Every structure is written in structure tokens, then in C-alpha cells.
Amino acid sequence: MLTRPSSNTIAAISTVCVGAFIASYALIVYKVGSLTHIGPGFLPVILGVALIFLGLLLLLAVRHSEEASPRPQFLSLVTATCGVVAFALTVDYLGMVPAIFLLTGLATLGDQRLSVTQLFVLAVSLCLAGIFIFLYGFGMPIKLVEWPL
Amino acid sequence: MSTLADLPDALALGLATAFSLPNLFYIFIGVSLGTLVGVLPGIGSLSAVALLLPLTFRLDPTSAVLMLAGVFYGSTYGGSTAAILLNLPGTPATAVTSLDGYPMAQQGRAAVALLMTTIASFCGASVGIVVMILFSPIIADAALNFGPAEYFSLMLLGLVAGSAVSSGSAIKGIIMVVFGVALGLIGADLETGQPRFTFGLAHLYEGLNIVVVAIGLFGIAELVASSRTVRGSVIEAQKITLRSMIPTRADIRNSILPVARGSAIGSFFGTLPGTGGVLASFMAYAVEKRVARDPSRFGHGAIEGIMGPEAANNAADQTAFIPTMTLGIPGNVIMALIIGALMMHGVVPGPRIIVDRPELFWGLIMSFWVGNVILLILNIPMVGVWVRILSVPQHILYPVVLSLVCLGVYSVQNSYVDVLLAAAFGVFGYVLRLLSFQPAPLLLGFVLGPMIEKNLRRALLISDGDFAIFVERPISLTFIVMTFALLLIAGLRAHWSSRRRLEA
Numbered sequence: 001m002l003t004r005p006s007s008n009t010i011a012a013i014s015t016v017c018v019g020a021f022i023a024s025y026a027l028i029v030y031k032v033g034s035l036t037h038i039g040p041g042f043l044p045v046i047l048g049v050a051l052i053f054l055g056l057l058l059l060l061a062v063r064h065s066e067e068a069s070p071r072p073q074f075l076s077l078v079t080a081t082c083g084v085v086a087f088a089l090t091v092d093y094l095g096m097v098p099a100i101f102l103l104t105g106l107a108t109l110g111d112q113r114l115s116v117t118q119l120f121v122l123a124v125s126l127c128l129a130g131i132f133i134f135l136y137g138f139g140m141p142i143k144l145v146e147w148p149l
Numbered sequence: 150m151s152t153l154a155d156l157p158d159a160l161a162l163g164l165a166t167a168f169s170l171p172n173l174f175y176i177f178i179g180v181s182l183g184t185l186v187g188v189l190p191g192i193g194s195l196s197a198v199a200l201l202l203p204l205t206f207r208l209d210p211t212s213a214v215l216m217l218a219g220v221f222y223g224s225t226y227g228g229s230t231a232a233i234l235l236n237l238p239g240t241p242a243t244a245v246t247s248l249d250g251y252p253m254a255q256q257g258r259a260a261v262a263l264l265m266t267t268i269a270s271f272c273g274a275s276v277g278i279v280v281m282i283l284f285s286p287i288i289a290d291a292a293l294n295f296g297p298a299e300y301f302s303l304m305l306l307g308l309v310a311g312s313a314v315s316s317g318s319a320i321k322g323i324i325m326v327v328f329g330v331a332l333g334l335i336g337a338d339l340e341t342g343q344p345r346f347t348f349g350l351a352h353l354y355e356g357l358n359i360v361v362v363a364i365g366l367f368g369i370a371e372l373v374a375s376s377r378t379v380r381g382s383v384i385e386a387q388k389i390t391l392r393s394m395i396p397t398r399a400d401i402r403n404s405i406l407p408v409a410r411g412s413a414i415g416s417f418f419g420t421l422p423g424t425g426g427v428l429a430s431f432m433a434y435a436v437e438k439r440v441a442r443d444p445s446r447f448g449h450g451a452i453e454g455i456m457g458p459e460a461a462n463n464a465a466d467q468t469a470f471i472p473t474m475t476l477g478i479p480g481n482v483i484m485a486l487i488i489g490a491l492m493m494h495g496v497v498p499g500p501r502i503i504v505d506r507p508e509l510f511w512g513l514i515m516s517f518w519v520g521n522v523i524l525l526i527l528n529i530p531m532v533g534v535w536v537r538i539l540s541v542p543q544h545i546l547y548p549v550v551l552s553l554v555c556l557g558v559y560s561v562q563n564s565y566v567d568v569l570l571a572a573a574f575g576v577f578g579y580v581l582r583l584l585s586f587q588p589a590p591l592l593l594g595f596v597l598g599p600m601i602e603k604n605l606r607r608a609l610l611i612s613d614g615d616f617a618i619f620v621e622r623p624i625s626l627t628f629i630v631m632t633f634a635l636l637l638i639a640g641l642r643a644h645w646s647s648r649r650r651l652e653a
Contacts, residue, residue: 007584008584011585030343038606040340040345043330047327054323054324081576084369088568088569092565108548113542114545129552
């Protein structure tokens with residue numbers, strides 16, 4: 001019967017994979033160099049091998065330990081990430097104000113505790129705070145609003 | 150060469166730097182923001198420093214480090230407030246304070262607890278500062294003889310200490326450190342100019358920005374992790390007036406020795422890389438319980454139970470700067486962040502910093518005094534403000550911090566790509582938490598990575614490719630031996646605990 005792999009197993013296998021990737025990529029693409037003159041690939045290869053070793057060690061240790069992991073908050077993760085990404089993509093093209101609105105709106109999607117009015121007030125205050133702190137306080141060159149024509 | 154005879158001059162320089170009007174302002178901002186963020190559960194000291202890091206980039210290095218340091222030890226003060234009032238420590242180092250602090254609050258003695266812990270924190274910090282003043286020049290002098298081999302071994306020790314000894318699985322900690330070093334190598338190799346792991350992205354040619362990594366891993370990921378937690382009720386029914394803060398004679402009498410012991414414990418553990426306020430406060434609590442005449446009082450509002458740990462964690466906060474500034478080896482992850490920030494300003498922490506930039510070094514030390522005094526003044530009357538802040542609902546704070554995250558990251562290089570990268574690290578950081586990885590060692594490796602490689606290169610160049618150089622030189626050998634000892638201890642500890650679990 002196929003049981004769901006424990007988080008430790010996933011962790012161990014991912015580590016091995018990442019290590020293998022780092023080591024092989026460095027080996028192939030970068031010059032490892034000699035012991036006297038370490039090349040750019042030297043340390044990455046060592047690190048990659050170390051990760052492979054540690055990942056295997058972890059796999060062996062999995063049998064002894066089982067840690068309880070926290071309940072995943074995937075909804076928050078998705079909405080927060082979408083919000084931040086939206087901010088990133090719009091801040092240069094649409095300006096800070098729309099970016100903050102998008103960020104606030106998307107990040108709190110699915111959060112029933114916030115009403116639409118509260119959201120609006122929050123976004124506005126954040127824009128004001130942003131203007132005050134970053135624009136005036138730090139002279140950050142950021143456009144407030146830019147309408148692409 | 151700095152000797153004890155030069156000390157008065159040095160301290161005078163430090164005072165002048167710390168008391169200069171702009172610096173005074175930055176210290177004030179730093180400790181206030183630090184306390185504020187420290188009070189908020191879900192954002193620990195590390196996130197606090199990471200979040201406020203971008204704000205310091207436009208300042209000169211001295212002001213920047215003064216402010217960041219203020220954020221750091223300020224957040225510990227704030228964390229204890231939350232621990233006492235909410236039973237939800239604002240920072241990990243203040244977790245112990247809630248054991249006896251919250252019961253005290255429940256008994257109606259919240260104000261006394263708050264006042265006493267503030268005083269304990271101040272005393273602990275003072276002891277730590279004195280230790281720093283006395284020992285830093287000595288250590289820096291000794292370190293001037295360090296060659297690349299010694300630095301490599303010392304950094305290795307620091308990395309292992311920071312990963313294997315701290316909480317959680319040692320193997321996972323080391324994995325995080327190794328991966329962090331790898332991340333630190335992204336960008337152009339300084340020696341050959343060869344771009345590494347940039348995958349064609351010109352933006353990564355200079356490497357990942359520390360703010361991006363730190364804020365993504367800690368700011369965003371922590372925020373998401375705590376986004377749905379429900380906070381307990383605040384003890385607001387009590388009136389926190391100045392009069393209600395006055396402790397009894399017995400309180401004072403019973404606090405003197407715990408504060409003394411805590412300060413000593415904290416000063417010691419703060420200097421060791423890999424340990425800090427968390428370990429110090431736990432040890433202080435254990436010690437107090439052990440020496441108490443009536444240990445059963447602990448957990449029910451024993452004042453020794455908050456005074457000792459509070460003195461300890463604040464002392465540790467200050468002494469953590471000793472290896473950081475004199476050797477360039479971070480005492481803990483937050484120190485790694487501060488080192489990273491200093492490097493971005495072009496200042497390299499290490500033994501030369503006392504000689505090359507005395508105003509920064511001594512200014513920093515004296516700023517600790519100033520900052521702690523400000524905190525003493527801030528925390529006593531302002532407690533009511535902090536209490537009110539604690540009652541701001543989580544769902545309002547969440548977008549506020551997220552906006553700060555985005556604007557802050559964007560402000561570093563005026564680049565939205567950084568914000569995207571931060572988002573990616575946020576996701577990554579969250580996944581790490583789900584897999585029970587601690588992200589802190591990753592940051593440690595990230596900051597030390599390039600330096601470790603540089604020293605490895607130089608050492609092998611000197612020794613003509615002979616690895617024996619690391620064990621032939623006595624200081625380097627000592628560090629290597631200590632590294633192995635730590636690994637051994639970590640391995641044994643894991644072995645014993647898994648055995649105990651099997652037998653249970």
C-alpha cells in the first residue's frame with residue numbers, strides 16, 4: 001500500500017536532488033580548477049556533494065524521528081504571493097497607488113474578517129504612509145500613479 | 150593597538166558619536182520601531198531587523214548600524230511585554246518570560262512584572278556592554294594575527310555552531326547552512342568574474358540581495374505562517390498605572406541575585422556563535438529554579454523566573470556584537486544580517502574595524518547605553534501604548550506588514566525584480582517551514598558563503614594546495630577541533646533523543 005511520504009522523506013529527497021543539480025551543473029559548466037588555484041566550480045561541487053551526503057543521511061534518520069509539521073496555510077500563501085507579485089508587476093507601470101491597492105486586495109482575499117470598506121480605508125492609509133515614509137522621508141523615486149496611454 | 154590606557158579616549162569618541170543629533174534620532178527610531186515590532190507576536194527580532202533593513206540603506210554606515218542594533222535589542226524589550234501580557238512571546242528569546250510573567254499578570258501584577266523586567270533588561274544590557282568594552286579590544290588584537298586559514302576554520306565553526314547546535318534537527322540545520330552558502334555564491338565569482346548560477350539573468354550578476362532573501366524568508370514566510378493564528382485576550386482589564394508598577398520590598402530583594410546571575414549567563418552565551426538570547430534565557434531560568442529555596446513557586450508568578458531570564462537575554466543581545474564586530478563572525482543570524490548590511494555599506498567587520506573606523510565601533514557600543522536608557526524611559530510610561538497596539542487585529546496588521554515588505558524591498562535597488570525574488574523566497578521559506586527546516590541557518594550560510602570561499606582560496610594559495618594548512622596552524626587547528634566536537638555533540642544528542650523516543 002502506498003502511503004504518503006512523510007515530510008522528512010520529501011525533505012531528504014529534495015536535498016539530494018538539489019545537491020546533485022548543483023554539483024553536476026558546476027562540474028559541467030564551470031571550471032573546477034586545481035587545489036592550488038580554486039576555480040569557480042570548486043566550492044559548488046563540494047557543496048553539492050555535501051548536500052547529497054546530508055540528504056542521504058536525513059533519509060536514514062527519517063526512520064527515527066517524526067516531527068509534527070504545522071497545518072499548511074496554502075490559501076494565505078497563494079493570496080500573499082499573488083499580492084506581492086501583483087505589486088511587483090504594476091509598481092513600475094501603474095504607479096505605487098494602484099500597486100498597493102492590488103496588493104492589499106489580493107492578499108486579503110478569502111479573509112472574511114475584513115469588510116470592503118475596511119479594505120479601502122486600509123489601502124488608502126497605506127498609500128499615504130508609503131508616500132510619507134518612502135517618498136518624502138527617503139526620497140525614493142517611485143511614481144504615484146501612471147496611466148499608460 | 151588599543152590598550153586599556155586608550156579606553157577613556159575611545160569611550161569619549163564613542164559618546165560623541167552616539168550623542169550626535171542625527172545619530173541620537175536614529176537610535177531613538179531604531180529602538181522604538183524595534184520595540185513596536187517586538188511587541189507584535191508573529192514578527193520576531195529577525196524579521197524586525199530584516200523588515201527595517203532597507204530603511205537604513207540611505208544612511209551612512211555608522212548611523213545604519215546604530216539603528217539596526219537598536220531595532221535588535223529593542224525588539225527583545227518589546228517581546229517581553231507581549232510575553233507577560235499575552236502569554237505569546239513577541240520574540241523567541243522572551244518565551245521563558247511568559248512562564249512566570251503571564252501568571253503574574255493573571256494575579257494582577259502585570260504592571261510590576263513589566264517594570265521589573267524592564268529594569269532587569271537594562272541591568273543585563275549594562276553588564277553586557279561592560280563586557281564588550283573590556284574584551285573587544287583584546288579579542289581584536291589577538292585576531293589581527295589571523296590568516297585566511299584561521300578565518301576559514303573560524304567561519305566553519307561559526308556555521309556549524311549556528312546550525313547544528315540550535316533547535317531542531319542538526320542534519321537539517323547543516324543542510325540549510327550548506328544551501329545558504331550555495332545561494333551566497335550566486336553571481337559573479339570575484340576572482341574570475343565568471344557568473345555562477347545566474348542562468349542568464351543580468352539582474353543576478355551582482356548576486357542575490359540580502360534584503361530580498363531575508364525579507365522573503367522571514368518577513369513574508371513568517372507572516373503567512375501566522376496569518377490565521379488567533380490571539381489570546383489581552384489583559385487589558387488591568388489598569389497599568391505608574392503607581393501599580395511599584396514592586397514590593399520582597400520583589401526587589403528577591404531580584405538582585407537573579408539579575409546578577411542572569412547577566413553573567415547571558416554575557417557568556419551571547420558571545421558564543423550559535424547561541425544567544427534563547428539559550429541564555431532558558432539556562433537562566435533553569436539556574437534560578439535550581440537555586441531557589443522553593444522551586445514550586447516557578448510557573449506561578451515567581452519574580453525570579455522573569456528577572457533572571459530577562460537580564461540574560463538582554464546581556465546576550467549586547468555581547469553577541471563582540472564576535473560580530475571584532476572577528477566578523479556573526480554571533481547569531483541577526484548579527485549575520487547586520488554584517489551583511491555593513492558590507493553593503495562597504496564596511497567589513499573584523500579586527501581592523503577598531504583601528505580603521507573607531508567612531509563606528511565605539512559609537513556603536515556607546516549607543517547601546519543610549520538605546521537602553523531610551524528603552525527604559527520608553528517602556529515604563531509607554532506600556533499603555535504597547536498594550537493598545539497588541540489589540541490591533543491580526544487581519545489589519547497583515548496587509549500593513551506586507552506593504553512594508555514590498556515597499557522596503559523595492560526601495561533597495563528600485564527594482565521590481567527584487568520584489569518578485571522576495572516573493573519567491575517567501576514561498577520557499579514557507580515550504581521550508583512545512584518541511585520542518587529552520588531558515589535561519591540558511592541566512593547565516595548566505596552571508597558567510599562568499600567570505601568562506603575567499604579565505605579557502607587564499608589559504609590554499611598560500612599552502613600550495615595543501616589542505617594540511619588548516620591543521621598545522623595551531624589556532625586554525627583549535628577551531629577545527631571545536632567544529633568536530635560540536636558535530637559530535639549534535640550527533641550524540643540526536644542519537645540519544647531518538648533512542649528515548651523509541652523507548653517511550
